[in-house]
Amino acid sequence: MKATVYKSTGSWYTVKDESGKWHNARMKGIFKIDEITSTNPVAVGDEVEIDTENENESTAIIHEIAGRRNYINRQSPRYKHQHHIVASNLDQSMLVATLKEPRTSQGFIDRFLVASEMYHVPAIIVFNKSDLYKKKDQEKFEQWKAMYEGAGYKVFLVSAKDNEGIKPLEEELANKTTLISGHSGVGKSSLLNVILPMLDLKTQGISGWSGKGQHTTTFAEMFDLPGGGRIIDTPGMREFGLVDIEKQEVSHYFPEMRERLNDCQFNNCLHVNEPGCAIQEAVANGEITEDRYVSYVNILDSIGEKSY
Ligand SMILES: Nc1nc2c(ncn2[C@@H]2O[C@H](COP(=O)(O)OP(=O)(O)O)[C@@H](O)[C@H]2O)c(=O)[nH]1
Ligand SMILES: [Mg+2]
Ligand SMILES: [Zn+2]
Numbered sequence: 001m002k003a004t005v006y007k008s009t010g011s012w013y014t015v016k017d018e019s020g021k022w023h024n025a026r027m028k029g030i031f032k033i034d035e036i037t038s039t040n041p042v043a044v045g046d047e048v049e050i051d052t053e054n055e056n057e058s059t060a061i062i063h064e065i066a067g068r069r070n071y072i073n074r075q076s077p078r079y080k081h082q083h084h085i086v087a088s089n090l091d092q093s094m095l096v097a098t099l100k101e102p103r104t105s106q107g108f109i110d111r112f113l114v115a116s117e118m119y120h121v122p123a124i125i126v127f128n129k130s131d132l133y134k135k136k137d138q139e140k141f142e143q144w145k146a147m148y149e150g151a152g153y154k155v156f157l158v159s160a161k162d163n164e165g166i167k168p169l170e171e172e173l174a175n176k177t178t179l180i181s182g183h184s185g186v187g188k189s190s191l192l193n194v195i196l197p198m199l200d201l202k203t204q205g206i207s208g209w210s211g212k213g214q215h216t217t218t219f220a221e222m223f224d225l226p227g228g229g230r231i232i233d234t235p236g237m238r239e240f241g242l243v244d245i246e247k248q249e250v251s252h253y254f255p256e257m258r259e260r261l262n263d264c265q266f267n268n269c270l271h272v273n274e275p276g277c278a279i280q281e282a283v284a285n286g287e288i289t290e291d292r293y294v295s296y297v298n299i300l301d302s303i304g305e306k307s308y
Helices: 106-118 135-151 166-173 188-195 247-253 278-284 290-302
Strands: 002-008 013-017 022-027 047-054 059-065 071-075 083-088 092-098 123-128 154-157 177-181 221-224 230-233
Touching: 002 022, 013 047, 013 059, 022 047, 092 106, 106 123, 106 135, 106 247, 106 290, 123 135, 123 188, 135 154, 135 290, 154 166, 166 188, 177 188, 188 230, 247 290, 278 290
Parallel strands: 022 059, 092 123, 092 177, 123 154, 177 230
Antiparallel strands: 002 013, 002 047, 002 221, 013 022, 047 059, 071 083, 221 230
8 A cells, every 4th residue: 555654763654545544664674775875765755655564553564665756865974875865755845044033144045055956856945033024134135035036946034923924835835745944943843833733843942043952853754734735844954965066066056057057168167267157247247146156156165175
């Protein structure tokens, strides 16, 4: 019987079958999927084949994993060649950011967007805590909104606290599987509590976001949206790493650069100081924002340095 993985707690998986029934499932045998070595062969979002094991206890055995449309992984900090698959079969990723308490840096947002592009997962950006924005913050928001929309991303402004701006976001999430991400303290749990009324996630006090050691769970979990669609929460994940990225690739993951790459004189152009560079020209005439270009150069500079 076909089922979808909603939660992984190590060796047991919470799965929902096509009729809506929940099972506690585990794997038997050895799986090799997508030719990668993974420390967790089954990921949240996976479509699996299960056989009922014990009807009374709702336990089941996973005996097949369907091919993944895409997946997000993390390099294992201990074993370089092992990857931890965080979630699979995503329609989009949603970065929760904020301009206040604590302001999310543009560099962080841009690295998130690059990682999403690498994984072929469309990204949206949600700025939370709008209730706290003063005039200056509102201006900053408008500037960033124009910049990111110009690059091709959807941008939302919400207040989880005051339930403001939620409707357009819910429309964007409807009938899609969305991975939610963002720094600790930006209001991910608060936002999920608004859009998933049946949920009651713990939110952190103000001291939480700068404190250490508050990340007790690192397991991803998927939730059904009331109007259709799903959200995947990844409590312990601060950001996707830019795993295995080459300098030459980076501009492919900036949509506003990608569309101009063919116009550079040299096909191995890194767009830094080469002559006849369409990217540098677009920055000079304002078609690409300087701020995004600075992020591009920063990412380029960070490559070669070890990420762990
Ligand atoms: N003023 C304001 N505070 C918020 C908002 N959303 C969340 N918070 C507060 O920000 C802190 C962190 O929220 P939480 O949901 O735990 O963030 P998470 O770490 O991303 O899950 C808590 O004190 C929340 O009450 C908002 O829209 N406005
Ligand atoms: Mg939280
Ligand atoms: Zn160039």
